[in-house]
Amino acid sequence: MNALTEGQRLRRPVPDAMWEALQARFGDRLSRAEAVREHHGRDESPYPAMLPDAVVFAQGTDDVAFVAGLCNAHGIPLIPYGSGSSLEGHLLAIEGGISLDLQAMNQIVSVNAEDLTATVQAGVTRKQLNENLRDTGLFFPIDPGADASLGGMAATRASGTNAVRYGTMRENVMSLTVVTADGRVIRTASRARKSSAGYDLTRVFVGSEGTLGIITEVTVRLYPQPEAVAAAVCNFDSLDAAVQCVIETIQLGVPVARVEFMDAAAVRSVNLHSKMTLRESPMLVFEFHGSPAGVQEQAGLVQDLAREHGGKDFEWAERPEDRNRLWTARHNAYFAGLQLRPGCRASTTDVCVPISRLAECVGAAAQALAAASFPSTIVGHVGDGNFHVLMLLDPDSQAEWDESERINHAIVRQAIEADGTCTGEHGVGLHKMQFMAQEHGEDALALMRSLKHAFDPNNILNPGKIVSW
């Protein structure tokens, strides 16, 4: 598919002195094996792998600082690797260099139950954290589809199905430990819930995709596990009716925890993948959190709204196991979609628009997809105005790739014209760089570039991602 060829890459050769220094410190934790490099030079994007020169397996912040210092001294690219689930080519070593695998940095450093905070190493995954919290009565709500690492989630400003109630990584990261380009270790903030003490370094690094510094520890906000939880699905005759129901839910101030849209194809894929029997028409999946009385009240209000918009079969998942099954199915929508076309690679869109513009944007996308030569599904975090198109492509067909890119461009153009963004939660990586000027304007992009130059003067940190040098 579409990617830089080896010939186009500006590979920077790693000097012998640097190999020796890495070998001396890391021994077995340095690998130059093809299979290991291949595994670290790809992600879930449609791009073919672009291999780093070596992989280093870090065990702590001091390892990261050591490698950063070395790469900076020699001008060698350094790409942090969490769980490899990014979707936009974030991890591709387009200029070679070192992939720094942080998966062994998987310690829960501290849980402060009174303060509703936890500090974890960057390699801890969201499921691991929630397993660990189970007995505390607390939970961490941010849930991208994959079981991503907290470091990676912070680096891509991830969110998921709970964002409408609990926010994204932007709102839920309180502080980070970061290794700078020259190997210094900083902490971006205290554990105070709010601060006006200078520039917001935390938010500078959240969403910076490894291009400004390497996140090695993350302090996040936790929430009390809700006393009562209820989930339900409801089918609609049209996308428009479903979205209108969501707009009115939000405007009424119903603190809905989740509200997800799936088109008929997405429901079908989930039925096939998870052996479910959901009705295959436009569907909303709701979840309500609160006290038992509060949940009942919220659910009643939303049921009334759904009925007004022709919603059918408000079906409750009462038992925790039914609820988990439903949400697991929703989280697996990406992989379920892939199975609609065996052997395919997926290209996903991720636009997010003001909710008043959502119906027209999803509608136009659906129309374009109906005429496409490949299958696709649409799912959306509709409470946030964020939706994903999953285009299922023959990896050997340039024609399909080109067609998907045309549709992708049209979806993004319309989203930006609607005062939205080209990416709600997946990040820029390689694939969205082409939209940055259109979305932000050249002057804002120039400011981003000056930030990159200030924080990474030798351009070693995940070079060639987000903004060109």
Place this chain on the structure above:
Amino acid sequence: MNALTEGQRLRRPVPDAMWEALQARFGDRLSRAEAVREHHGRDESPYPAMLPDAVVFAQGTDDVAFVAGLCNAHGIPLIPYGSGSSLEGHLLAIEGGISLDLQAMNQIVSVNAEDLTATVQAGVTRKQLNENLRDTGLFFPIDPGADASLGGMAATRASGTNAVRYGTMRENVMSLTVVTADGRVIRTASRARKSSAGYDLTRVFVGSEGTLGIITEVTVRLYPQPEAVAAAVCNFDSLDAAVQCVIETIQLGVPVARVEFMDAAAVRSVNLHSKMTLRESPMLVFEFHGSPAGVQEQAGLVQDLAREHGGKDFEWAERPEDRNRLWTARHNAYFAGLQLRPGCRASTTDVCVPISRLAECVGAAAQALAAASFPSTIVGHVGDGNFHVLMLLDPDSQAEWDESERINHAIVRQAIEADGTCTGEHGVGLHKMQFMAQEHGEDALALMRSLKHAFDPNNILNPGKIVSW
């Protein structure tokens, strides 16, 4: 009091060519009158005024861009002026230059009710916005004590009594129009509720106190006016009992909208200033937002918790006018405090700590203040771990100033040791710069400085604030 003397100031002379260009464009809207400069060279901080060379009254973003371009070309300081209510010396023209008054930029640009957003010019105040929203069923929750401008509130990352439920300006600014140091106009983000499209320029400018760019328009999140609101006061035997009640309230997940602490002296000052008869002992003021049933449920839970901690006289302000009176009194606590000692100037602290450390930090502050030679009050946004000490000083007494600074330092030191911050919501300005290295460490401070250098290479934007050059 403590401030730079005229002799210490690095005043940069404004060249004739610049005066001519300003005069040609602004005419009457350029003032070099002493009284106007005096008014713009001070804020609510304890510092004496430090006058700019002139004041320009801007009417639009293009005016701001013009002045920035001119100042940048001539290396002249430029200080944006909102409503003059900052507390840390933000507005003092320590190197002279131009004060840019944005108060005439007071247009509500748009209200998008379906999307729960509003875009306003920087000079619009929070009360003006809420007046304008009254008939929409929506409101904007962030409420510092003063009727500050939205531009100023964004620039200081302000918050107030509602932050425990609705967040601060950090969470509630969606996008900004900003004039850069060289006079270019950028927009930092779209109106999408979330985005992963590159570096978070919005959060870079929120809290930057006019040192990285000049905010000319602000897009904020709005919220549905709650269907039901209830407020109550409750007195406790000790600070500790009150704080413990708050910790348990937050941990239970009660979505309390406001929970404010006042010590006996603060209650007394409010009684005197607002002619109220509140019991003069440690007090919590609560507010609950939600459906009628939801509010009743929240209030019941909190009443039970308060009772367990010896809370007395849970008194309800049932009618809207009683509630408004109570909150107006609370918002006026700063001015009420000033009246405890006629002719005084106030020095305020603003530390914010993890809530588990709040009782010990407030307790130590109270102990230090009990032995002080001047009167003081303590109020706190306790749900956030943020509290303020208002020290009422004789403006002619260097001894009192020195004593207040010793207490201030001790309070900040303890807060930082408790993993908190020197300023929860007031900002750094001049007065908190001395704590930045202690709080952030030299390496993080160096990164902040490199950000300043990248965004304002000629050091014209509010120079000498937040970080030294």
